[in-house]
Amino acid sequence: MSTPSARYSPGLASADGIAARARGLTKAYGSGETAVLALDSVDVDIVRGRFTAVMGPSGSGKSTLMHCLAGLDTVSAGRVWLGDTEITGLKDRELTRLRRDRIGFMFQSFNLVPTLNALENITLPMDIAGQRPEGRWLDQVVDTLGLRDRLRHRPAQLSGGQQQRVACARALASRPELIFADEPTGNLDSRAGLEVLGFLREAVDRLGQTVVMVTHDPGAAAHSDLVLFLADGRIVDEMRQPTAEAVLERMKRFDVIRAPSDGGPALGAVPVGDAALRRDETPPHRD
Numbered sequence: 001m002s003t004p005s006a007r008y009s010p011g012l013a014s015a016d017g018i019a020a021r022a023r024g025l026t027k028a029y030g031s032g033e034t035a036v037l038a039l040d041s042v043d044v045d046i047v048r049g050r051f052t053a054v055m056g057p058s059g060s061g062k063s064t065l066m067h068c069l070a071g072l073d074t075v076s077a078g079r080v081w082l083g084d085t086e087i088t089g090l091k092d093r094e095l096t097r098l099r100r101d102r103i104g105f106m107f108q109s110f111n112l113v114p115t116l117n118a119l120e121n122i123t124l125p126m127d128i129a130g131q132r133p134e135g136r137w138l139d140q141v142v143d144t145l146g147l148r149d150r151l152r153h154r155p156a157q158l159s160g161g162q163q164q165r166v167a168c169a170r171a172l173a174s175r176p177e178l179i180f181a182d183e184p185t186g187n188l189d190s191r192a193g194l195e196v197l198g199f200l201r202e203a204v205d206r207l208g209q210t211v212v213m214v215t216h217d218p219g220a221a222a223h224s225d226l227v228l229f230l231a232d233g234r235i236v237d238e239m240r241q242p243t244a245e246a247v248l249e250r251m252k253r254f255d256v257i258r259a260p261s262d263g264g265p266a267l268g269a270v271p272v273g274d275a276a277l278r279r280d281e282t283p284p285h286r287d
């Protein structure tokens with residue numbers, strides 16, 4: 001007999017160290033007939049010291065989830081915490097400070113300042129905040145990312161992969177509680193993309209950081225510890241220790257089954273994660 005506690009709840013963790021948490025997180029854009037429910041009462045725990053990937057079909061709410069967890073966007077309902085701090089209800093100025101001091105960001109476009117060299121770009125957010133980078137930590141970040149001999153180069157003198165490594169170092173420089181990466185490999189060729197994913201992995205494994213990455217790429221998601229699958233604004237499934245093949249297979253199950261050629265019933269959109277997929281279907285673990 002199923003009990004409420006036995007219900008499958010993808011995205012929820014029992015671990016102590018939770019870097020970010022949302023309960024009943026709901027985000028609607030617009031109103032009336034044009035209203036879009038981008039997030040529909042999402043409950044999620046982001047575990048500290050882990051690499052979490054967020055996947056789902058286009059429009060499923062991935063970016064909205066990231067923006068709401070990072071305090072970049074307001075919520076329509078529900079509550080969000082960064083560590084023990086509830087960020088829902090904070091004033092703009094407090095949110096700005098919280099993001100600056102406690103969160104690192106990486107985007108698809110590297111967002112580097114062209115007139116500054118790599119080192120100046122890395123420390124820019126801290127300079128703006130009037131903070132001094134901690135020397136040993138910065139050294140560790142620079143060496144982990146293999147940027148030691150590129151620090152005096154300006155972005156135009158760096159390859160795309162190197163520029164994204166600088167952006168990664170900038171996100172890490174203040175030793176944030178949480179790093180959000182939105183399609184960080186989207187503008188890179190596969191080799192440079194792999195390199196950046198390897199560095200994010202090292203940031204978690206060697207530097208103890210917490211990373212949440214939104215991606216469309218099953219190969220990128222395979223570098224994470226846990227993939228959360230979104231569909232129609234809900235977390236419908238999760239996969240631990242993912243492989244690219246298993247993620248791809250699972251993504252295929254979100255595909256719309258279009259009008260079948262045999263004249264049988266059209267099934268429409270089938271986000272199958274919630275009821276059909278269970279923990280015991282988790283694919284073999286990666287070494």
Ligand SMILES: Nc1ncnc2c1ncn2[C@@H]1O[C@H](COP(=O)(O)OP(=O)(O)OP(=O)(O)O)[C@@H](O)[C@H]1O
Pocket residue numbers: 029030036037038056057058059060061062063064065
């Ligand atoms: N500013 C906005 N105004 C109105 N609707 C929005 C806005 N931002 C997002 N949406 C809608 O909310 C839904 C979720 O969007 P979101 O960008 O979070 O999806 P996504 O999964 O990140 O998509 P993609 O993979 O295409 O980037 C979509 O239907 C989108 O059209």
